[in-house]
Amino acid sequence: MILSKEKLGALVEQVKISGALFAAPAVDGGQVVMKSVNVADEISFDYVITANSAKEYLFPQTETIAVVEIEKNKVKLSAVEPDAPETVLFGVRPCDAAAFASLRSVFTWDFIDESYTKREDKSIVLSVACTKGDEGCFCTSVGLKPDTTDGSDLQLKETTDGGSFVVEALTDKGKEFVKKFSDVFDDGSADTKAIFTPDEIPGGVDIEKIKERLADPAHYADPVWPELARKCFGCGACTFSCPTCHCFDITDEGDVFSTERKKNWDACQIDNFTLHASGHNPRDTQTKRWRNRFMCKFHIYPKKFTTKGCVGCGRCVRVCPVRLDITEVMAEFSK
Amino acid sequence: MEEQLRKEARRLLTEGEVAVVIGYGWNSRKTRVTPVFITNPDDADKLVFNALCVNNLSIYLTRKYKDIKALGKPAIVAKGCDIKNIVICVSEGQVARDNVYIIGMSCTGVVYKQELWQGELTDNIMPTKCHNCEVRNPHVTDIVIGDKVDFTPPEEPTGMVFDKIREFDRKTPKERWDFWIDHFNRCIKCYACRQACSLCYCERCITDKNQPQWIETSAHERGNLAWNLIRAQHLTGRCTECGECERACPANIPLNLVNSKQALIVKESFGYKSGFDMEEHPPMIVYKPEDKDDFIK
Amino acid sequence: MSDLYIPKLVRIEDVVEEAPDVKSFRLVFQDEELRDSFKFETGQFGLYSAFGYGESTFCIASSPTQKGFIQCTFRASGRVTNALSALSIGDTMGFRGPYGNSFPVEEWKGKNMVFIAGGIGLPPVRSVIRYALDRREDFGDITIVYGSKSVADLVYKNELAHWDERADINCIQTVDPGGETEDWKGKVGFVPTVLEEAAPSADNTIAIICGPPIMIKFCLSALDKLGFNDEQVYTTLENKMKCGVGKCGRCNVGDIYVCKEGPVYSAAEVKKMYDDF
Structure with a gap:
């Protein structure tokens, strides 16, 4: 099946008419980001990976979960239904698509966070396999591929002439989508561009070895930790751009008469994240906070949630102002 | 070298x-x-x-x-x-x-x-x-x-930031406001700008002070504006325009623009350039009787 | 469960000033049905809302044997707890819970109990003490060792007096050196020292500890000396939490989520944990 780039305009239009949101890679603030587009002309095709991950469409940076009105001693508390429109996520990279299973595993672990699941259920993922990449990419080191189909409802591969995509419908949702917008999809096949393959990480990475080393609490005392993580600023850019980071804060905003309860992204790299009211902070140095992030990715996620904590998108490598490269830490712990 | x-x-x-x-x-x-x-x-x-x-x-x-x-x-x-x-x-x-x-x-x-x-x-x-x-x-x-470098900076500051400032000065207040709101809207409140700045050395930042909550922590228009204005204000006359905040920003917000504009104003108003004299305090953190007061009308 | 993070409204029925900055609230659900159907177990915790300020996490200090209300005790130390502290009888606040695991009290039938607490660490232990006292015949000897910085800082003063009077409880109170008053009749000294002097028998006994980390550490070694093994000793961990349901990523100690697998752990389990306290 073929989706020609010329027909993308019609697809966007029809999707919009159906009342759904169409998010795709587009330029904003000088970089290509996943954003809601109104016309196909806004869509960028020239990008390695969007600066933000598609996670914010399923797990927004900020959302109101309840509204409270207080009058004298009468409290009116109303839960706010999550705003979960039908959403088409177009041009998602396969690594980002694979991350949705990870987020889902956290948000459905025993207790179900419906503001996540509702949004995911109402989204359809059209991933585009990578024909280019950069030094930050390392999906192959975490057991994925630049054309991994995990998490994608449809996967698109750019044709050799660059004018179209070869489309593969992977899920029932994907097949439904093709049926619904059948006039933009054409029968046929074509040759596709070569898939990009990330470079090997210097020193080599062995995920099983990393898991094994992290499973032993003794590694906390390993002097390699301060050596590796000392330079971290604690800026949190890695966590905010990460497609699997799920930490959040719940806080009230407003005044004592009218207030909104918010659920906002938060980050384990921020210094007061785990600060107790008593002043005690279990993760009181940046080294401990960074170690926790690495533990989360390569020990907690696989062990506790049985999903991938890291999909190798490389955003944390690209955004880190001090170049604390997670792949170097992975190589160190593969020894 | x-x-x-x-x-x-x-x-x-x-x-x-x-x-x-x-x-x-x-x-x-x-x-x-x-x-x-x-x-x-x-x-x-x-x-x-x-x-x-x-x-x-x-x-x-x-x-x-x-x-x-x-x-x-x-x-x-x-x-x-x-x-x-x-x-x-x-x-x-x-x-x-x-x-x-x-x-x-x-x-x-x-x-x-x-x-x-x-x-x-x-x-x-x-x-x-x-x-x-x-x-x-x-x-x-x-x-x-290293060897001595022979370089004389231009009299009129040049480069992209100053070009933008000159362009900006010609805009109406409404246009400027829209420009910043648009940029600040992308802020994700990761505070990378703060963490990257060696002059943001407070162990407890104003954003962490919650009694009262001075700055809303949500990454919405109000919270983003409040944070970005306060960050800029706390650096007025202190910022050395090193550019680390802008470099660290994952949302590409042009923070150098606001920093350099402020530095120009401080230089003009107080004849002060930050980062040269260890004995002198930045003008916004000290009071001097001869400080200009012509802004009080 | 679409209202995963939505609290239930509760009315404050009673306020007790326990110690400087420490208050207890007796809370009743606004929803009458919930008043009857609400169930919890000793050691579980909740998230308490001061609307306009946010939520704070602490244990339920009453016992499941007490029906129709829940009690909580907290120290005003942050944004939310200060706001809660400003509330008074008749005011409405929020409660979410119960969350977490609980003390295996059913397994402890027929055993002797040693309760060890320091300062604001008494409330979680108090839930079990109440439970044991309400089912006194199910338990053997009961020893309580409770200490705080000063006499004023002791919480549950009325209850302590009552426990003191009862012949079927060995209640030992202590304050840190310098914290005593002229008419103080209890001991002067740190909890681990007093515990070692009291020397409760380890035979067929369960010990529960809650207090500052340093006190827990020294009490563990005191219990060790008294012949307690790690399976006989329990504690309840407190970590910063925002969700209470294993999502927000704050309370983990290595790979253990205190809000879900805790907060109650045996000393044996604590010793196997990552050094993340």
């Missing part, structure tokens, strides 16, 4: 004059530089200095970095622009001048972001600060590494 740097670092560590040399080293692929902390004289050869060395390492001298402090007296590899931050930290009582050994690097400019590096330093990949640099020969040092 690198050899000279390594020799000095080796000497400092061997003679015990310092316990750690904070400098730059290669990543494992040798494609990017990253901060390194050399404590063993045998590791001094890991130090490098080149046009990729954009990071302002002075951040590691601030008191948040307790584990670095614990190593002992540091020497720091610093470009002139980085030294400006050390000067402010000294003048504000954050760093004692005697407690840091400054290895000043003669500098011919660095890249704006390492990702832009194609093997050659060209004007268009240099940050605005390099085009107007007055401290290519570092001004406050314990030793200078």
Whole structure:
């Protein structure tokens, strides 16, 4: 099946008419980001990976979960239904698509966070396999591929002439989508561009070895930790751009008469994240906070949630102002 | 130049004059530089200095970095622009001048972001600060590494930031407001700008103060505006325009624009340029009877 | 469960000033049905809302044997707890819970109990003490060792007096040196020392500890000396939490989520944990 780039305009239009949101890679603030587009002309095709991950469409940076009105001693508390429109996520990279299973595993672990699941259920993922990449990419080191189909409802591969995509419908949702917008999809096949393959990480990475080393609490005392993580600023850019980071804060905003309860992204790299009211902070140095992030990715996620904590998108490598490269830490712990 | 740097670092560590040399080293692929902390004289050869060395390492001298402090007296590899931050930290009582050994690097400019590096330093990949640099020969040092650089900054500041400022000054207040709202809307409240700034050394930032909650933590229009304005205000007259905040920003918000505009206003109003004099305090943190009051109408 | 993070409204029925900055609230659900159907177990915790300020996490200090209300005790130390502290009888606040695991009290039938607490660490232990006292015949000897910085800082003063009077409880109170008053009749000394002097028998006994980390550490070694093994000793961990349901990523100690697998752990389990306290 073929989706020609010329027909993308019609697809966007029809999707919009159906009342759904169409998010795709587009330029904003000088970089290509996943954003809601109104016309196909806004869509960028020239990008390695969007600066933000598609996670914010399923797990927004900020959302109101309840509204409270207080009058004298009468409290009116109303839960706010999550705003979960039908959403088409177009041009998602396969690594980002694979991350949705990870987020889902956290948000459905025993207790179900419906503001996540509702949004995911109402989204359809059209991933585009990578024909280019950069030094930050390392999906192959975490057991994925630049054309991994995990998490994608449809996967698109750019044709050799660059004018179209070869489309593969992977899920029932994907097949439904093709049926619904059948006039933009054409029968046929074509040759596709070569898939990009990330470079090997210097020193080599062995995920099983990393898991094994992290499973032993003794590694906390390993002097390699301060050596590796000392330079971290604690800026949190890695966590905010990460497609699997799920930490959040719940806080009230407003005044004592009218207030909104918010659920906002938060980050384990921020210094007061785990600060107790008593002043005690279990993760009181940046080294401990960074170690926790690495533990989360390569020990907690696989062990506790049985999903991938890291999909190798490389955003944390690209955004880190001090170049604390997670792949170097992975190589160190593969020894 | 690198050899000279390594020799000095080796000497400092061997003679015990310092316990750690904070400098730059290669990543494992040798494609990017990253901060390194050399404590063993045998590791001094890991130090490098080149046009990729954009990071302002002075951040590691601030008191948040307790584990670095614990190593002992540091020497720091610093470009002139980085030294400006050390000067402010000294003048504000954050760093004692005697407690840091400054290895000043003669500098011919660095890249704006390492990702832009194609093997050659060209004007268009240099940050605005390099085009107007007055401290290519570092001004406050314990030793200078490298040959004297012959460079006179232009009288009228040049570069992308100043071009934008001039363009901006012609805009209406409404246009300016829309411009900033549009940019601040992308803010994700990660506070990378704050964390990257060696002058944002407060151990408890105003954003962390919640009794009352001065700044809303949500990444919505109100919260983003409040944070970005307060960040800028707290740096008025102190910011040395090193550009680390903008470089660290994952949302590409043009923070240098607001920083440099403020620096221009401070220079015009108080004749003060931050980062040159360890004895003088930045104008916004002190009161002087002769301070201008012509803004009071 | 679409209202995963939505609290239930509760009315404050009673306020007790326990110690400087420490208050207890007796809370009743606004929803009458919930008043009857609400169930919890000793050791579980909840998230308490001061609307306009946010939520704070602490244990339920009453016992499941007490029906129709829940009690909580907290120290005003942050934004939310200060706001809660400003509330008074008749005011409405929020409660979410119960969350977490609980003390295996059913397994402890027929055993002797030693309760060890320091300062604001008494409330979680108090839930079990109440439970044991309400089912006194199910348990053997009961020893309580409770200490705080000063006499004023002791919480549950009325209850302590009552426990003191009862012949079927060995209640030992202590204050840190310098914290005593002229008419103080209890001991002067740190909890671990007093515990060692009291020397409760380890035979067929369960010990529960809650208090500052340093006190827990020394009490563990005191219990060790008294012949307690790690399976006989329980504690309840407190970590910063925002969700209470294993999502927000704050309370983990290595790979253990205190909000879900805790907060109650045996000393044996604690010793196997990552050093993340």
